[in-house]
Amino acid sequence: MPDTTLDEQTDKSAGPIIHLPTKVSRTSLIENGMLTLNEWGANHICKVCIANSGSCCRDCRHLLDGVGCQRRNTSCTAWLCGFHKFLLYEVGQLEEWNNFWHQVPGQDYREDFTPEYIVIDKALRRQKQTMEHLGEALAADLQEMERSHIAIGIIITLREKLDKNIDQLTTVENDPKKQIRLRRKIKVLTSGFERFHHLLKKYHEQQADVISP
Structure with missing residues (x-):
């Protein structure tokens, strides 16, 4: 089984161009994860949270002030x-993301013990074109929320609430009533993410046009 990188195995149209399973490097897992998110x-x-003292990497020993992460790992990339x-939930990619990283061994808190090469049987789909404007719109909505609310740390509180509710949603697949409530x-x-929801609607319309006969 030949070694490969994830960029070699997937094209921008969202599908494997070589057969899975395949052997990939730990480094390529991290690079592909970061590229997919970006x-x-x-x-x-991330820039909005950092500017509002809400960095998820705070106090990490691998974080260099003013420079950033000095030792990326599979754990922090997957999280x-x-x-x-x-x-990712709104664009329909969250389940795929979770399934991809579940196959990667050796993840721990702010470090990993992932082997230098592993065999994977799932890949992350890449977009035909960047959808960066969606994250940018969400960031702009968060900045506006921070400016317009008196409560200190409003966006950090919201981040934790979303984290909790989306995690719960992924565990109630067999309970439609709980799914609807969540x-x-x-x-x-x-509801305040007006810029994001406006562009998200356009994205879903474009996706519908692509898959329609």
Whole structure:
């Protein structure tokens, strides 16, 4: 079985171009994960949280002040904050993300023991074109929320609430009533994301046009 990187195995149209399972490097897992998130604009959301003293990486020994992470690992790449979960949830990619990282061994808190090469049988789909504007719009909504609310730390509180509710949603697959209740709660929590929802609607319309006969 030949070694490969995830960029070699998947094209921008969202499908494997070589047969899975395949052997990939730990480094390529991390790089592909970061690239996938940034294609959705997740990095713009991080900047807002960091600016409001809500960095998820605070106090990590691998974080260099003013520079950033000095030792990326599979654990931190796979982990999603509430806003990143919400972003992938709304574009229909959260389950795929979770399934992809569940096959990667050796994840721990802020470090990993993942082997240098592993065999995977699931891949992350890549977009034909970047959807960075979605994350950028969500970041702009968060900035507006922070400016317009008196309560200190409003966006950090919202991030934790989204994290909790989306996690719960993924565990009640066999309970339609709980699913409906949680989806409604998530919708209420994010009702102020006007820019994001406007662009999200356009994204879903474009996706519908692509798959329609």
